[in-house]
């Protein structure tokens with residue numbers, strides 16, 4: 001049996017996914033190839049022996065970027081990755097940073113697009129995911145598409161080439177008591193670890209499925225048709241009594257809307273992705289399939305509301321949109337989680353009176369997706385309030401997408417490394433894409449209805465003195481991105 005402070009005998013050098021040398025833990029010791037978890041006692045002793053090491057749980061987009069950033073700040077890093085020993089239904093390889101579905105990092109426009117701006121910020125911060133994506137770029141117009149296998153191989157090789165990064169393969173099943181940790185286990189966090197997180201946070205603060213209703217930019221709603229009112233004017237303050245945007249429908253509009261919902265193209269769940277969502281959040285189209293009147297007696301019921309624009313008209317049905325962020329720039333369509341394809345969603349939702357010209361900050365969806373209620377659980381340094389030695393990063397924090405996940409890894413990696421080195425770094429400035437996103441998940445979002453979020457300009461604080469509406473959009477977005485770049489560079493320079 002190895003001594004508690006000598007863990008070298010627990011593992012072996014192994015051939016990595018692309019012929020590189022990998023460090024593999026064996027669980028339990030002496031049982032090479034077994035994927036059973038390390039015993040609790042041994043695991044705890046092992047972590048104690050490495051107090052100045054940053055342990056990153058999960059070698060996906062976020063974990064890989066966090067490791068790269070921390071290692072470049074001079075910190076020793078261990079990435080704990082369960083693949084290939086333990087598989088998920090979506091990953092196919094043992095590589096780090098595997099793209100599980102599309103091969104796109106979306107728009108690369110850093111002047112007019114929020115995700116393009118996030119690309120820019122990550123490039124400026126020596127981001128591994130972005131520089132590797134650039135290396136394996138495929139032609140895709142204004143989007144950044146990549147050759148997925150060489151991309152993941154390159155990320156893996158780049159990390160293993162660093163003298164202060166090690167990868168240990170095996171599932172981690174409990175929350176560590178001490179040490180410095182980042183949990184970046186993503187939307188498919190293993191069930192054992194999910195249970196450990198739930199035990200710490202409370203069952204209601206860890207979700208296993210998202211149920212995303214479409215989110216609309218408030219400025220794109222036609223207020224000659226829609227009006228602000230909470231059902232039965234409920235609430236103590238005027239703000240609460242006007243917390244919802246209401247879109248009225250006549251009988252003909254309602255019938256046409258139901259027909260369109262029933263006819264729309266839908267996406268299927270991936271193989272192995274169980275549909276355990278049916279209890280609390282039926283997709284809107286499934287509700288419509290249960291009966292043409294179901295929605296009128298559910299999320300679209302027209303009661304307790306008076307049309308402020310036409311008080312004499314009694315709506316046959318009402319679609320409600322609820323405020324989605326503290327800034328009041330985004331509203332989600334209440335109860336409209338859906339498995340409709342994106343193209344179908346925009347067509348169908350624009351049939352809603354008042355939303356004919358709506359711009360969507362994000363479209364709806366329902367996916368297998370493990371994520372915590374970050375607004376209540378994390379501080380602005382991405383630390384778990386109840387156990388500040390643990391940070392969370394990536395999709396498990398309630399951001400959505402490869403780029404956003406990698407971005408949260410970049411930030412968490414820097415914050416954690418600074419802490420280990422005895423320094424303090426402020427979290428990213430709110431006017432940057434990185435800052436807008438982290439501010440949203442750790443405070444700006446409504447905690448009660450928190451659902452995963454993409455980066456978008458609706459998360460940005462307005463720039464004073466610029467024209468609102470569609471006409472002013474180009475200038476506004478340019479002003480957001482100029483301001484963000486200057487503040488991001490300032491943040492980097494201060495480190």
Ligand SMILES: Cc1cc2nc3c(=O)[nH]c(=O)nc-3n(C[C@H](O)[C@H](O)[C@H](O)COP(=O)(O)OP(=O)(O)OC[C@H]3O[C@@H](n4cnc5c(N)ncnc54)[C@H](O)[C@@H]3O)c2cc1C
Pocket residue numbers: 057058059060061062063080081082083088090091097098100101102103104170171172173184185186187188189190193270368393394395396400401402403405406
């Ligand atoms: C089916 C599916 C399709 C998707 N399609 C897209 C898409 O097309 N575009 C897009 O932008 N995003 C997509 N996403 C979201 C995508 O997964 C994230 O954007 C991104 O991969 C999240 O990065 P991450 O680092 O947070 O998690 P991941 O990249 O998933 O990395 C997490 C890592 O943690 C490991 N892990 C989990 N539990 C443990 C444990 N207990 N111990 C050790 N290791 C563990 C996993 O094996 C994994 O390698 C999709 C997600 C799913 C599930």
